[in-house]
Amino acid sequence: MAPKKKRRFGRIRKLPSGRYQARYLGPDGVDRPAPQTFASVREADDWLAEQQTEVRRGDWVDPDAGAVNFEDYALRWVKERRLSPTTDELYRRLLRLHILPTFGGLDLDEIAPARVRSWRSERLDATGAETTIAKAYRLLKAVLQTATDDELIRRNPCRIKGAGKETAEERPTATVAQVDALADALGPRWRLMVYIAAYGPARPEEQAAMRRRDVDLDNVGIWVRTAEPELTTGRRAPGDTKSDAGKRFIVLPAFMGKDLKRHLAWYAEKTPDGLLFVGEKGKPFRRSTFGRKWRRARAKVGLPENFRFYDLRHTGHTLSTQSGATLKDTMVRAGQSSERAALIYQHSNLERQREVAGGIDARVRAEREKAADVPDEQPSGTERARDA
Known part of the structure; x- marks a missing residue:
């Protein structure tokens, strides 16, 4: 009878219950028992083989390391x-x-x-x-x-494909007439804020941080240097813009020059570093107070309830892309550091498709008229089809 081969990795012993216990010496020098017993030597041996493979590959993780709340x-x-x-x-x-x-x-x-x-x-x-x-x-x-x-667990248990992907519905946009109507409904104190959101377009937290010194009347534009988002607690959190690209000079449409001058004269704080937007009592812009005004104005104009103030920014970018702005133009105006973010505004809506189709129609008609002016002994296939 051949002698029993000595085990090179780990140990197996039979318990009084008839089941088998497996143990091995870990790379950390600690004796490691299996977390459960086994019904047979083969099962215990298979478990030890798995532990040995992990040790050899360098994949071994301290089984007690994951005992962290x-x-x-x-x-x-x-x-x-x-x-x-x-x-x-x-x-x-x-x-x-x-x-x-x-x-x-x-x-x-x-x-x-x-x-x-x-x-x-x-x-x-x-x-x-x-x-x-x-x-x-x-x-x-x-x-x-x-x-x-940190080697506290062997593998990330979050393995659901696509579970972290957001599929947001396309945001609504407003027409130029609706933007004007919103500005009128909110009143002269907030008129400029509506236009900067729509035609800047600046984020709400960027507008909250704007100062008198940020306005450039000569070039009809405004600097975005910082941001002051409002937390759910009501506390303002002054800090940097969303990204480095957020620090930018926004060139505004020329018609806004009058609105900038009037706002500086009537509503902005008077000190050189004074806030551009303050409430009726001279306090900094508050999201909660403005939100009530916004909802009333939105209802008055007839925009849907899911149209947020932030969607004015979407409106402005849609108008700029329809006016011929390139992807880079959009990124600069939006203060975005990635093309992925800018592409949100590069969609083509039904009205834009009609404009494109209209341009194709006009071009085809012009080319056909030009061709019709050139005498030809044999009519073209296009002419025969058109005359049929």
């Missing part, structure tokens, strides 16, 4: 990112409302792909907010990817 890790992850106030607020809100109620009490290594799938399905059913849940999924995936990079 997800909530503690996620909150520390947000803090370490040094995010902008608005992004920090968004991430903490997504964690509080959508992620921590399910995963907050679990350790990192307890979050499995099946649990992630069930969580996403439940959130979609409960909220119907596909865009918000896509954001929450992306955040969860980012946190767990860092945990993977």
Whole structure:
């Protein structure tokens, strides 16, 4: 009888219960038992072979490393990112409302792909907010990817293809007449804000930070240097623009020169560094107060409830692209650093398609008339078709 071959990796022993226990010495020098017992030697041996393969490939992860509470890790992850106030607020809100109620009490290594799938399905059913849940999924995936990079877990359990992709509906636009009507409905104090949003086009948080010194009357334009978004708590968070490209000089349509002069004379704070937009009581622009005025003006003009003030920016870019602006032109005016963001405004709506078709029609008619003036012994196929 051949002698029994000595095991080179790990140990297996039979327990009094009849089941088998497997153990091995980890790369960290710690004796590591399997998390469960096995019904046969073969099953125990297969488990040891998997551990040996991971050690040889350098894929071995300390099985105790993932015993870190997800909530503690996620909150520390947000803090370490040094995010902008608005992004920090968004991430903490997504964690509080959508992620921590399910995963907050679990350790990192307890979050499995099946649990992630069930969580996403439940959130979609409960909220119907596909865009918000896509954001929450992306955040969860980012946190767990860092945990993977930190070697706390072996592999990111967020593996749902396309789950983090947002498919936003195309935003509505206003006509020039509707923009004018909105400016009139909001009143002279906010008229310039409407026009800068539509024809600048500047973001609301950029307008909130604009100062008297930013206005250039000679060149009919305005500088965007900073941004002051308003958090849900009502606190303003002065800081940089959304990207480096956000710092820019916006050349405004010439007709706005009169509006700029009048606003500076009547409504802007009088100090050289005074705010351009302040409320009736001289206080800084507030989203909540302006929001009530906006909703009344929108209803008066007859625009749909889903038309946001931010959609004036979309309106302005649509008008500029229809006027011949290139992709680069759009990026500069929008203060965007990526073509992907600028392409949002490069869509072609029905009216633009009619304009394009009209141009083709005029060109074809002109060419046909030109050809008809040249005598030809044999009529062309186009002429025969037209005369048929």
